[in-house]
Amino acid sequence: xxxxxxxxxxxxxxxxxxxxxxxxxxxxxxxxxxxxxxxxxxxxxxxxxxxxxxxxxxxxxxxxxxxxxxxxxxxxxxxxxxxxxxxxxxxxxxxxxxxxxxxxxxxxxxxxxxxxxxxxxxxxxxxxxxxxxxxxxxxxxxxxxxxxxxxxxxxxxxxxxxxxxxxxxxxxxxxxxxxxxxxxxxxxxxxxxxxxxxxxxxxxxxxxxxxxxxxxxxxxxxxxxxxxxxxxxxxxxxxxxxxxxxxxxxxxxxxxxxxxxxxxxxxxxxxxxxxxxxxxxxxxxxxxxxxxxxxxxxxxxxxxxxxxxxxxxxxxxxxxxxxxxxxxxxxxxxxxxxxxxxxxxxxxxxxxxxxxxxxxxxxxxxxxxxxxxxxxxxxxxxxxxxxxxxxxxxxxxxxxxxxxxxxxxxxxxxxxxxxxxxxxxxxxxxxxxxxxxxxxxxxxxxxxxxxxxxxxxxxxxxxxxxxxxxxxxxxxxxxxxxxxxxxxxxxxxxxxx
Amino acid sequence: xxxxxxxxxxxxxxxxxxxxxxxxxxxxxxxxxxxxxxxxxxxxxxxxxxxxxxxxxxxxxxxxxxxxxxxxxxxxxxxxxxxxxxxxxxxxxxxxxxxxxxxxxxxxxxxxxxxxxxxxxxxxxxxxxxxxxxxxxxxxxxxxxxxxxxxxxxxxxxxxxxxxxxxxxxxxxxxxxxxxxxxxxxxxxxxxxxxxxxxxxxxxxxxxxxxxxxxxxxxxxxxxxxxxxxxxxxxxxxxxxxxxxxxxxxxxxxxxxxxxxxxxxxxxxxxxxxxxxxxxxxxxxxxxxxxxxxxxxxxxxxxxxxxxxxxxxxxxxxxxxxxxxxxxxxxxxxxxxxxxxxxxxxxxxxxxxxxxxxxxxxxxxxxxxxxxxxxxxxxxxxxxxxxxxxxxxxxxxxxxxxxxxxxxxxxxxxxxxxxxxxxxxxxxxxxxxxxxxxxxxxxxxxxxxxxxxxxxxxxxxxxxxxxxxxxxxxxxxxxxxxxxxxxxxxxxxxxxx
Numbered sequence: 001x002x003x004x005x006x007x008x009x010x011x012x013x014x015x016x017x018x019x020x021x022x023x024x025x026x027x028x029x030x031x032x033x034x035x036x037x038x039x040x041x042x043x044x045x046x047x048x049x050x051x052x053x054x055x056x057x058x059x060x061x062x063x064x065x066x067x068x069x070x071x072x073x074x075x076x077x078x079x080x081x082x083x084x085x086x087x088x089x090x091x092x093x094x095x096x097x098x099x100x101x102x103x104x105x106x107x108x109x110x111x112x113x114x115x116x117x118x119x120x121x122x123x124x125x126x127x128x129x130x131x132x133x134x135x136x137x138x139x140x141x142x143x144x145x146x147x148x149x150x151x152x153x154x155x156x157x158x159x160x161x162x163x164x165x166x167x168x169x170x171x172x173x174x175x176x177x178x179x180x181x182x183x184x185x186x187x188x189x190x191x192x193x194x195x196x197x198x199x200x201x202x203x204x205x206x207x208x209x210x211x212x213x214x215x216x217x218x219x220x221x222x223x224x225x226x227x228x229x230x231x232x233x234x235x236x237x238x239x240x241x242x243x244x245x246x247x248x249x250x251x252x253x254x255x256x257x258x259x260x261x262x263x264x265x266x267x268x269x270x271x272x273x274x275x276x277x278x279x280x281x282x283x284x285x286x287x288x289x290x291x292x293x294x295x296x297x298x299x300x301x302x303x304x305x306x307x308x309x310x311x312x313x314x315x316x317x318x319x320x321x322x323x324x325x326x327x328x329x330x331x332x333x334x335x336x337x338x339x340x341x342x343x344x345x346x347x348x349x350x351x352x353x354x355x356x357x358x359x360x361x362x363x364x365x366x367x368x369x370x371x372x373x374x375x376x377x378x379x380x381x382x383x384x385x386x387x388x389x390x391x392x393x394x395x396x397x398x399x400x401x402x403x404x405x406x407x408x409x410x411x412x413x414x415x416x417x418x419x420x421x422x423x424x425x426x427x428x429x430x431x432x433x434x435x436x437x438x439x440x441x442x443x444x445x446x447x448x449x450x451x452x453x454x455x456x457x458x459x460x461x462x463x464x465x466x467x468x469x470x471x472x473x474x475x476x477x478x479x480x481x482x483x484x485x486x487x488x489x490x491x492x493x494x495x496x497x
Numbered sequence: 498x499x500x501x502x503x504x505x506x507x508x509x510x511x512x513x514x515x516x517x518x519x520x521x522x523x524x525x526x527x528x529x530x531x532x533x534x535x536x537x538x539x540x541x542x543x544x545x546x547x548x549x550x551x552x553x554x555x556x557x558x559x560x561x562x563x564x565x566x567x568x569x570x571x572x573x574x575x576x577x578x579x580x581x582x583x584x585x586x587x588x589x590x591x592x593x594x595x596x597x598x599x600x601x602x603x604x605x606x607x608x609x610x611x612x613x614x615x616x617x618x619x620x621x622x623x624x625x626x627x628x629x630x631x632x633x634x635x636x637x638x639x640x641x642x643x644x645x646x647x648x649x650x651x652x653x654x655x656x657x658x659x660x661x662x663x664x665x666x667x668x669x670x671x672x673x674x675x676x677x678x679x680x681x682x683x684x685x686x687x688x689x690x691x692x693x694x695x696x697x698x699x700x701x702x703x704x705x706x707x708x709x710x711x712x713x714x715x716x717x718x719x720x721x722x723x724x725x726x727x728x729x730x731x732x733x734x735x736x737x738x739x740x741x742x743x744x745x746x747x748x749x750x751x752x753x754x755x756x757x758x759x760x761x762x763x764x765x766x767x768x769x770x771x772x773x774x775x776x777x778x779x780x781x782x783x784x785x786x787x788x789x790x791x792x793x794x795x796x797x798x799x800x801x802x803x804x805x806x807x808x809x810x811x812x813x814x815x816x817x818x819x820x821x822x823x824x825x826x827x828x829x830x831x832x833x834x835x836x837x838x839x840x841x842x843x844x845x846x847x848x849x850x851x852x853x854x855x856x857x858x859x860x861x862x863x864x865x866x867x868x869x870x871x872x873x874x875x876x877x878x879x880x881x882x883x884x885x886x887x888x889x890x891x892x893x894x895x896x897x898x899x900x901x902x903x904x905x906x907x908x909x910x911x912x913x914x915x916x917x918x919x920x921x922x923x924x925x926x927x928x929x930x931x932x933x934x935x936x937x938x939x940x941x942x943x944x945x946x947x948x949x950x951x952x953x954x955x956x957x958x959x960x961x962x963x964x965x966x967x968x969x970x971x972x973x974x975x976x977x978x979x980x981x982x983x984x985x986x987x988x989x990x991x992x993x994x
Contacts (some may be wrong), residue, residue, distance in 0.1 A: 084936070099969050104936035107970070109885075109918050119847070119888065120749045121921075122934040184847025184888060185755045189686035252617045258682045343886045344841035350616070350681025365913070373909075373978070374969030380918055388606075388885045389840045391616065391681060412870075414975065416862070416913035421606050421877055424618075437619040439581070439601035472596050472871030473604070478911065479983055481870070482975050 005134040005164050006214065014214045021161045021213040022048035025127050027058035032125035032153030035072070036065030036310035036337060037090075037264055037289045040146030042129040042163045043219045046072045050079035059083035063125065065148020065309065065337055066110060066289075066381060067091065069222030077103060087113045088379040099375045107369060110288070110382040111341035114152035118183065128157035130204070131165050131217075133172045139208025140201070143176050144168045145221055146310030147334045151178045151204045159212040166218045171326045176334045178204050181342075192345045195259050195284040196305040198333060223315035226292060229270040232398050232429035236267060237274025239432040240354070240394065243425070245279060255279070259286035261346075261386050262293070263355035264312070267396045269293045271354055276300045286349055288340050288382045290332075292317045298331055307333050309340040341385035350391035355383040357397040357418075359408050360426055362444040362452075362460055363474050364435045366395050366418040372485055373414025380417050387422045392436075399428035399453040405493040407456040409447060411463045412481035420474075426451050440474040459484075459496045502631040502661050503711065511711045518658045518710040519545035522624055524555035529622035529650030532569070533562030533807035533834060534587075534761050534786045537643030539626040539660045540716040543569045547576035556580035560622065562645020562806065562834055563607060563878060564588065566719030574600065584610045585876040596872045604866060607785070607879040608838035611649035615680065625654035627701070628662050628714075630669045636705025637698070640673050641665045642718055643807030644831045648675045648701045656709040663715045668823045673831045675701050678839075689842045692756050692781040693802040695830060720812035723789060726767040729895050729926035733764060734771025736929040737851070737891065740922070742776060752776070756783035758843075758883050759790070760852035761809070764893045766790045768851055773797045783846055785837050785879045787829075789814045795828055804830050806837040838882035847888035852880040854894040856910050857923055859941040859949075859961055860971050861932045863892050863915040869982055870911025877914050884919045889933075896925035896950040902990040904953040906944060908960045909978035917971075923948050937971040956981075956993050 006012055022045050025031060035041025041064065049058075061084040062076065073091035076082050085094065087108035098105040108116075116122040130150045134142045141162055143150050154160050179200030181187055191199050229237070247253045257280055262268040272293035275283065283303045285294060290308040295317055297303035311334070313321060321328070339345065346353075358377060359367040368383050369376060387393035395418065397408045409428070420440060426433040431450035435443045448460045467475035484494040503509055519542050522528060532538025538561065546555075558581040559573065570588035573579050582591065584605035595602040605613075613619040627647045631639045638659060640647050651657050676697030678684055688696050726734070744750045754777055759765040769790035772780065780800045782791060787805040792814055794800035808831070810818060818825070836842065843850075855874055856864040865880050866873060884890035892915065894905045906925070917937060923930040928947035932940045945957045964972035981991040 086934070101938060101965070101968065104939065105970060106934055106936055107918065115888075116934060120747070121889070184845070185691070187845050187847070188690060189688065189841070189845065191686065193685060194682070250617070343844045344686070347840045348681070348684050348686065350684070370969075370971055372969075373975055374964075374967065374971055374973050376970035384885070384918055388881070391612075392618070414973075415971065416916055417918070419913055419916075421604065421881055421914070437583070437603055437613060439603055441598060442601065467871075468598070470871065471598065472867075472869075473602060473873035474867055474871055474912065476871050476911075478870055478979050481979065486976055 007137045008135055008139045008208055011135055011139065011208060011211060011214060014211055015216060016213045018044035018048035018215045019052065021045050021215050022052055024159055024161065024212055025049060025058065025060065029126040030061040030063065030123050032063045032128045032149065032157060034065065034130045034143065034146065034148060034150040035068045036146035036148035037067050037312045038069030038222045038224065039310040039312045040131050040144040040148065040221065041068040041070065041072055042131050043070050043165065044163055044215050044217045045129050045161055046076055049081055050075045053079040053081050061123065063113060063149065063153065065146055065150065067378065070219065088381050090378040095376060105376060107376070107379045109380060109384045110337050111343065111385045114149050114338050117152060117156060125153050125157040127159045127161060128153040129161045129163065130154050131163045133168050133170060135162060136203045138205065139211065140203025140205050142173045142203045144172060147176055147336050148309055149337060151180060151336050152338065154204050154206050155180065157210065160206060160210050161213045161215065162211055163215045163217050167220045169322050169325055174202050175329055175332060176202055178336065179339055190339065190342060190344055192339065195286045195307045196333065223318060224291060224312045226269055226314050227266045229273055233267050233270035235429040236396050236427050237271045239427050240271055241274050241278045243432050243434070256282040258350040258352050258391050259284045261287040261351050261353045263381065263383055264289045264291065265356050267356050268354050271396060272297060276302060286351055288337065295321050298328060305331050307335060307340065309335055309337040341382045343385060343389040346386055346389040351386060352392050352394065353386035353390035354394045354396060355387065357395040357408065359410060359413050360395060360397060361410050361413045362447045362464055363440045364420045364423045364426060364443045364447060365413045365416050366423055367413040367415045368417040370415035384417060387418045392424045393422050394425040394427065395423055396427045399430055399451060404455060406488060407453055407484065407494050409452045409460065410484050412476060414482060414485060455495065504634045505632055505636045505705055508632055508636065508705060508708060508711060511708055512713060513710045515541035515545035515712050516549065518542045518712050519549055521656055521658065521709055522546055522555065522557065526623040527558040527560065527620050529560045529625045529646065529654060531562065531627045531640065531643065531645060531647040532565045533643035533645035534564050534809045535566035535719045535721065536807040536809045537628050537641040537645065537718065538565040538567065538569055539628050540567050540662065541660055541712050541714045542626050542658055543573055547572045547578055550576040550578050558620065560610060560646065560650065562643055562647065564875065567716065585878050587875040592873060602873060604873065604876045606877060606881045607834050608840065608882045611646050611835050614649060614653060622650050622654040624656045624658060625650040626658045626660065627651050628660045630665050630667060632659060633700045635702065636708065637700025637702050639670045639700045641669060644673055644833050645806055646834060648677060648833050649835070651701050651703050652677065654707065657703060657707050658710045658712065659708055660712045660714050664717045666819050666822055671699050672826055672829060673699055675833065676836055687836065687839060687841055689836065690845070692783045692804045693830065720815060721788060721809045723766055723811050724763045726770055730764050730767035732926040733893050733924050734768045736924050737768055738771050738775045740929050753779040755847040755849050755888050756781045758784040758848050758850045760878065760880055761786045761788065762853050764853050765851050768893060769794060773799060783848055785834065792818050795825060802828050804832060804837065806832055806834040838879045840882060840886040843883055843886040848883060849889050849891065850883035850887035851891045851893060852884065854892040854905065856905050856907060857892060857894060858907050858910045859944045859957060860937045861917045861920040861923060861940045861944060862910045862913050863920055864910040864912045865914040867912035881914060884915045889921045890919050891922040891924065892920055893924045896927055896948060901952060903985060904950055904981065904991050906949045906957065907981050909973060911979060911982060952992065
C-alpha cells in the first residue's frame with residue numbers, strides 16, 4: 001500500500017518498524033498523539049513504547065485529543081510510561097492511577113490545549129504521533145477518523161511519526177477541514193458561519209522534513225460500546241423533544257432548531273436517536289464526537305449536515321458506514337477540536353448543547369467529572385466549551401444511579417464544572433426543568449418537582465425548606481450540604497430514612 | 498439646552514416631567530434601564546417611580562447593564578417596586594432584600610442578558626429608560642458614560658423614555674461604538690480585531706416613533722468610592738508585574754502584553770495603577786469598566802487605547818477628565834457590554850483577564866459571588882465571560898478579611914463561579930500561584946505555599962495532607978470541606994486552634 005498512500009516518493013525511505021519509531025521517544029519528552037474518543041489514535045508506536053519500557057524505562061507527558069481506543073491508555077499506564085496525561089481520558093486503569101496520584105492528570109477544556117501550546121504556556125510537543133490515511137504529494141498528513149489536536153501537534157512538533165493505517169478507507173481523504181487560528185493578539189476571525197463551512201485544507205500541511213518515521217499499521221479503531229436506548233433514556237429524549245417542539249411553537253426556534261451538539265455517551269446518543277422520529281426537519285450538528293445517532297439522523301434525512309472532531313461508531317454501524325463514506329462526504333466534516341469546540345463559533349452559531357451530568361444540584365449546578373468531589377471519572381471534555389458559550393445549555397442525567405442508592409440530584413454538587421450561570425435546562429427521566437432567567441429559589445422548586453426521583457423528593461424538599469429558613473440567594477444548610485454523600489458512605493445509600 | 502441636544506425637532510414635543518414619564522410604567526412590566534457600574538443610569542424616572550409607588554403600587558422586573566449609582570437600587574427597593582432584578586447589583590439595601598427572598602435576583606454573565614432577550618428566552622422589555630447626551634437628527638440616542646445593555650434595550654422596547662442629562666459633556670458624543678450582532682443561527686463574525694476597532698455607529702439607531710417621552714435632567718453620576726492602594730494591593734500588583742515581566746522575558750508575551758481586562762474594585766484598580774511604573778509599553782485594554790487607573794495609564798503614556806462598556810471614576814479624576822474628554826476620544830471607546838464581554842472577541846484578542854475573588858480554594862476554584870455559599874454579594878458580572886475565554890485568567894484577592902478572622906483561601910469554595918479549568922493564576926499579597934497546566938495535587942502545594950496567609954498555612958497543609966491520604970484527582974475530606982466556615986460561625990474566626 002505504501003506507494004498509494006505515501007504520495008511523496010522521498011518519504012518512502014522513512015518507513016520503519018514501530019519499535020524503531022518508538023526509539024525516537026526519550027525520557028521526559030512531551031508526546032502529542034492523535035486520537036479522540038477512541039477514534040483515530042496511533043495504534044502501533046504506543047504499544048512498542050510500552051513494550052520497550054521494561055528495558056528502557058522512560059516517563060513521558062502524553063497529550064491527545066481526548067480518550068483513546070485499543071486499550072492504549074491502559075497499556076501505557078501498566079507499563080509505567082505515563083508521568084502526565086492531558087486533556088481527557090476514559091480508561092479504568094488510567095483512572096485508578098490518576099486517583100492514586102501515580103499519573104498526574106490535567107483536565108482541560110478540549111478547545112484550550114492547543115491554545116496553551118501555541119502561546120508556549122505549556123511545554124512544547126517533542127514528538128507527534130499521528131495516525132493517517134495517506135501522505136500527500138506535498139507531505140501533508142491526511143488524518144483518519146478523528147482530527148482532535150493532531151494538526152497542531154504535528155505542526156508544532158520537532159519530529160513527527162506517522163502511522164499509516166490501511167484499515168481505514170482511502171475515501172476518508174477529503175472529509176477533513178484543517179484550519180489553525182493565528183497567533184494572538186493579532187488573530188483574525190475564524191470564518192465558520194455554518195456547520196457546513198469549509199475553511200481549511202484536506203491535509204495537515206506539515207514540513208515533510210519533520211516527518212521522522214512512517215509506520216505501517218492495519219489495526220481497526222475500537223468500536224464504541226453504546227448501550228441501546230432504555231426506558232429512562234427514551235423518557236429523557238421524549239421530554240427534550242417535547243420541550244424543543246414547544247420552543248418551535250412559541251417562535252423561539254425554527255423547525256430546524258439551531259445547530260446541535262451532543263456529548264459522548266449513551267444518554268446524549270439516545271436523545272439524538274429520539275430526533276429521528278421528531279417533527280423537526282433540516283437539522284444540523286456542530287458537535288464534537290459524531291456517534292451512531294448521527295448516522296441514523298443522516299440516513300433518516302432529518303440531518304442535513306454534521307460537523308465534528310471525530311467519529312466513534314459501534315461495530316455494526318461502522319461496518320455499514322465506512323465502506324460507503326463517499327456517499328456521506330458532502331454532508332460531513334471533521335475539524336480540529338479547537339474549531340469544533342471554539343467559543344467564537346459556538347456563540348455565533350447559537351448552538352443547542354446537550355451534555356451529560358454526573359451529578360447536579362437543586363440549584364442547577366453540574367458536576368461532570370468528580371465522584372464524591374474527589375475521584376476523577378473521565379474529565380470535563382468539551383462540555384465547558386459548549387455550555388458557557390451556547391445558545392442553550394442542556395444537561396441530561398438519569399435521576400438515580402447504583403439501583404437507586406445514589407440520587408444524581410443532590411443538595412449541593414461536590415464539584416462544580418458548570419454553574420448556575422451556565423445551566424439552562426436539566427432533564428432526567430422524570431421530567432425537564434427549564435431554568436432560564438430564574439433565581440436560584442425558583443430553580444430549586446422546579447428541579448425538585450420535575451427532576452428528582454420520587455424516592456428522594458421529600459428529603460430534597462426538606463433540605464431546601466430548612467435552607468430557605470436561613471435565607472440567602474442560594475439557600476443552603478452548609479453543614480449538611482454533603483450529608484447525602486456521607487450517608488451513602490456510611491450506609492451504602494443516599495436515602496436518609 | 499433642549500434644541501442643542503434634541504436635534505430632531507419633531508421630538509421636542511415629547512419633553513415631559515419625570516412623573517409623567519413614570520406613568521408609562523405599569524404593574525408587571527419589564528423595564529430595561531441604562532446604567533453600568535454607577536455610570537450613565539437613568540436618574541429621574543426611577544425616582545419618580547419610587548415616589549409614586551405609595552399611591553400606585555406596582556412591581557416590575559428591572560434589567561440594567563450592571564450596578565447603578567445615585568442610590569437608585571436602594572430607593573426602588575425601599576419603595577417596594579422591584580419584583581425581579583438582573584443581571585448585577587451592588588447595593589446594600591437591595592442585597593439584603595435579595596438575600597431575604599423579597600427581590601428575586603437573576604445573576605447572569607453580563608454578555609448574555611441581551612442574547613436571552615434577542616432570542617425571546619426571557620420576557621421582552623416593555624419600556625426602556627436610557628440616559629442620553631443627545632438625540633441626533635435621525636432620532637438616534639447618544640449614550641452617556643456607559644453603554645451597557647442600553648442599545649439592545651432601546652432597540653427592542655415597545656416604548657423608550659430618554660433622560661437627556663445636561664451634566665454630561667456634549668463632547669461625549671462620538672465616544673461610543675454601537676454594534677448589535679445578528680440573530681442566530683445566521684450571525685456573521687463580529688469584526689473587532691483589536692481594542693481600537695470601531696465597527697458600529699455613534700448613536701443607538703432607534704425608530705424615533707418609539708421615543709415616548711423625554712425627560713430633562715442634570716444630576717451627576719455617583720463617583721466611584723475607590724480606596725487608595727494599600728500595602729497589600731501594592732504587593733499584589735508587584736507580584737503580578739514581576740510575573741508578567743517574566744512572561745515577556747521568556748518570550749511568551751511581547752512588552753505590550755496582550756489586551757488587558759480588569760474587574761471593578763480596589764484590588765484590580767490598584768493592579769492597573771502598578772503598571773504605570775512597569776517596564777511595559779504600548780499597552781491596550783479591552784475591558785468592561787474603565788476606572789481611575791485607566792486614566793492614569795492613558796496620562797502616563799503607557800496605555801495607547803482603552804475599550805470598555807462604561808467609565809466609573811472617582812470625583813477628583815472625573816473632574817479632571819470629563820472637561821477634557823475631547824483630547825482622550827481617539828484613545829477610548831465605549832461599547833455595548835455584549836461586545837466588551839463577547840466570548841468571540843475575548844478569545845480572539847487573547848485577553849489577560851484580572852478579576853477579584855471573594856474566596857478561592859487550594860485547588861484554584863473561585864467564588865466571586867456568595868458569602869458562605871449562600872448570601873449574594875454583588876453578582877458574577879463579567880468575570881465568567883472573561884475567565885472562560887481569556888488567554889490567561891488571573892484572580893486576585895487579599896489573603897484574609899475581617900482582620901484575619903477569614904482566610905479567603907479555603908479547603909473548598911462554598912460556591913464555585915470559576916473552576917479549576919478556568920483559573921490560571923492566583924495572587925494574594927503573599928505571592929503568586931502559577932497554576933497553568935498543573936494537576937490539582939500540584940496546584941494545592943503552590944497555592945498553600947504562595948498565597949495562603951501564614952496564620953492559616955498549617956491548617957491548610959494539614960487538611961490537604963489528610964485529604965491526600967484518601968486519594969483522588971482533587972483530594973478532599975468531604976465532611977470537613979466547609980469546616981473553616983463552620984468554625985467562623987461558631988467562634989468568629991476560621992482559625993481552628
